[in-house]
Amino acid sequence: MIPARYQASRFPAKLMQDLCGKPVIVRTYEAAVNTGLFDMVYVVTDSETIAKAIGEVGGKVIMSRNQHESGSDRIAEAILDMEVDIVINVQGDEPFIDKESLAKTIAVFKADDEKQIDLASLMTPISDWEEISNPNTVKVVVDNQNFALYFSRSPIPYPRDEKVTSTYYKHKGVYAFRKRALLDFQQLPMRPLEAKEKIEAIRFLEYGKKIKMVETHVTGIEIDTPEDLEHARRAWK
Template sequence: MNIIAMIPARYAASRFPGKLMQDLAGKPVILRTYEAAIATELFDDVYVVTDSALIYDTITTHGGKAMMSVEEHECGSDRIAEAVANMDIDIVVNVQGDEPFTDKESLASLIQVFQKDKGREIDLASLMTQITETEDIHSPNTVKVIVDQQNFALYFSRSVIPYPRAKDKTPTYYKHKGVYAFRKQAVIDFKHLPILPLEAAEKIEAIRYLEYGKKIKMVETQVTGIEIDTPEDLEKAKAAWK
């Protein structure tokens, strides 16, 4: 099974433009993330795929592998689909460029989903982590996921799901971490499928897979990491790096 990692890297992030080129302990965030993916030793290859010549040059001048996107893309899955279209691969893992603390254990658990899927019934796998903080549960910036008894995703939302109408019950809440592992065909299909109303309303790309009947296996992880979405997150990352 040929398994690669792709790190989609868009320069103009809406909440923190240029965040991937911010300094983290002497190196840009995107380079730290690339090195973390390499260090896992899980992949046959690791690439950064980007719309930015600055990010491309940063990776390649440090001996890494990078690709420039040809088309404009709305999301990371589309960017990856273009990049892998002509590659002879089986599985591609989407590593988020703003997560320099990417850990081996979580990524290995995603790969194992496909190694165990002898019937090739699973289209993609993704990570979730339990959340208990009220602020996170209610925040629209925290994407929540609900799953069935086999941990297949039922729905993703920025709203509170499940809604705690029964006051004597305490539901478990899971945050969806935007780390995916795809079968190649699943991500290729994604790029060519039109956006439907639920994805358009929530602005969550994982919903498109569900709307078209793809099966998403969720894997729980205890590793929360630090996603660098704001300048405050960057300061947390710098402190954690020390």
């Protein structure tokens, strides 16, 4: 499932921006399909413009009936009556998503015989302090089994003692959910931490859900700003 909202506060209409001949959302949809990992790939949107672009390449679209605060809420509505076990959420601004990282995320559930994991997501190590301190880069800290402890737009952990070595992780916008966890998410009201940080993964933590983080070294490019788009165009070429 690829949630796709036309409006975006930081970069309006970014999903319909041209990425070397096709809109960003079409590039993302095709990247997900081309992994060959999924029974079905849908774009879930409230935008007729986005729906038309996906339809023109033969893609499948689900139109949202309600207004939604987050991509997870949008997907929860879409899968309500579907017979599915695991749902993968790929952000619409991730045209460089790769098969290896997605396969690692899916493997979390294949190994979870006792079904204790509610969702899985991706993280990648980062070392550039400009990126670490950038509020557009969501960071995550984990425990010794790589379960998420917290997500933030601030640098976490804070480098109070610079002699202590610590790895910083960037949270990548890919989630794998058990259906029940996603439906629960839609029913749970947003709490202050999520509202303050504007990071939907925090809602799961605030309500005691277990998020398994999967490390990947494939960084890709998330398109949050016009500068990101120019970077993506250069990389695509």
